């Protein structure tokens with residue numbers, strides 16, 4: 332490239348001189364950009380977009396409405412309402428095939444549960460874990476421990492803020508008292524009369540309530556409980572447990588704490604130094620608190636700060652599991668509350684690391700003092716409980732909720748709801764939703780698949796700059812999704828299976844129909860030799876062919892050959908060229924250059 336400026340600017344008209352060189356270059360660069368823009372994006376931008384909001388068709392979107400799931404949602408709510416009464420809800424196992432709305436429904440219910448618990452100031456936390464991602468006991472416990480530590484810290488901050496505002500109120504109250512005292516002294520000086528007693532003497536917050544023998548009214552106590560139920564040593568207010576429910580005299584559905592903020596200051600706030608006489612005046616800032624003096628409030632703040640500092644986050648690896656468990660346990664039990672732990676894809680956790688996590692979680696309640704834990708397990712494998720310890724199995728499956736597959740009509744409703752938000756006014760032709768619903772219902776009533784189809788059809792229509800989505804787009808979308816699935820399955824096959832599949836492809840490519848196992852085996856052997864791979868026995872290769880059949884990549888049918896016995900006839904069930912391309916993208920298989928001779932040699936053995 333030349334150093335000459337006039338050349339690099341690409342325009343002869345531009346003069347470059349020592350003084351104006353910079354600005355001329357700059358202007359020219361703009362011009363150059365404009366000229367070099369070939370409108371790559373302009374065409375695409377010019378078409379009216381079909382989508383109003385594509386995000387609502389993505390799996391990550393949580394819908395506000397879940398048609399055809401009200402039975403399951405109501406059943407979950409009926410079980411979980413116990414948490415709002417301070418009782419422990421039964422554990423729930425949710426089953427159903429993929430895409431039947433299990434996760435969406437469980438998340439919907441837990442959102443409602445949390446917001447209702449906030450509305451009534453009943454402490455209840457829901458934690459969601461996807462066990463496909465978090466699939467060992469260590470990781471599950473560490474993630475839960477850290478989440479509860481964060482929640483505890485947040486609550487402590489709220490409590491400290493509440494207590495600080497009590498201190499502020501005390502200060503203002505004292506200042507006011509002082510001022511009024513001074514006013515009173517002034518006026519008595521002026522009248523020359525002696526004040527018999529100072530009406531504000533006893534209300535100064537500098538003095539302890541113990542000194543003035545004041546008391547805390549019963550409504551000051553958290554959750555409106557009868558004070559006789561409070562362990563005056565620890566200040567704990569035990570949650571109702573089986574058999575002991577209602578011993579506190581609090582009806583299960585009684586309204587929550589009269590003053591949530593102060594109830595929230597925690598079990599330790601109950602004051603042991605209070606006595607029964609001489610109540611504080613009703614407008615005193617400590618009147619509605621369990622504290623007897625400013626210093627008690629300050630001590631409580633210090634205590635909370637110390638608690639906060641004592642929490643130690645669990646690292647994602649490296650600790651012994653029992654230490655992680657104990658941090659998790661303490662974090663959960665720090666506060667009085669009901670905790671619902673939602674374990675999605677719970678079968679993956681059991682498959683990967685056994686049932687220890689579930690065993691530990693399900694026996695926690697017998698040891699927890701302040702809180703209670705309830706588990707919701709979600710699985711699309713109906714048989715995973717067969718691998719569980721019987722104790723875990725019976726504890727986890729206290730309640731079971733089944734999510735049946737959607738039929739085509741139900742899928743149609745679901746798609747209709749979403750499409751109203753997802754697409755522009757007339758973007759859908761009439762037959763699109765019924766066709767997407769029908770395809771997905773054939774699959775196994777999978778709403779995710781139906782939504783994917785609709786979104787992909789929309790994208791294909793958008794790409795072809797069509798104004799409306801039509802049936803053809805849905806069919807193309809179906810092929811594309813199917814191909815994407817095949818590509819993913821083939822890409823992740825083990826090398827030996829890839830070699831078997833490659834052998835089948837080579838035979839098909841060379842016009843061999845009704846391929847039998849022996850033919851596949853001969854070509855497979857040659858391919859192995861070519862890339863120096865171990866050669867499996869013909870019996871193993873037959874097994875691999877059956878696996879490919881189960882994955883839907885090949886079709887293997889047993890046919891009778893009369894007196895020659897029975898044989899398998901194998902054919903490819905996926906598009907040949909695309910599958911071959913995926914196989915050849917594997918670096919080992921791409922070493923095979925000229926495959927023709929192998930196929931020609933197939934009858935030689």
Ligand SMILES: Nc1ncnc2c1ncn2[C@@H]1O[C@H](COP(=O)(O)OP(=O)(O)OP(=O)(O)O)[C@@H](O)[C@H]1O
Nearest residue numbers: 390397398429430431432433434435711745778779
């Ligand atoms: N009744 C419904 N109404 C609206 N959308 C739904 C409904 N059921 C499922 N969906 C949507 O279908 C998709 C899949 O649902 P979800 O993730 O809840 O399925 P799942 O049963 O948990 O599947 P998996 O077992 O594969 O996790 C999500 O995008 C969800 O929003």
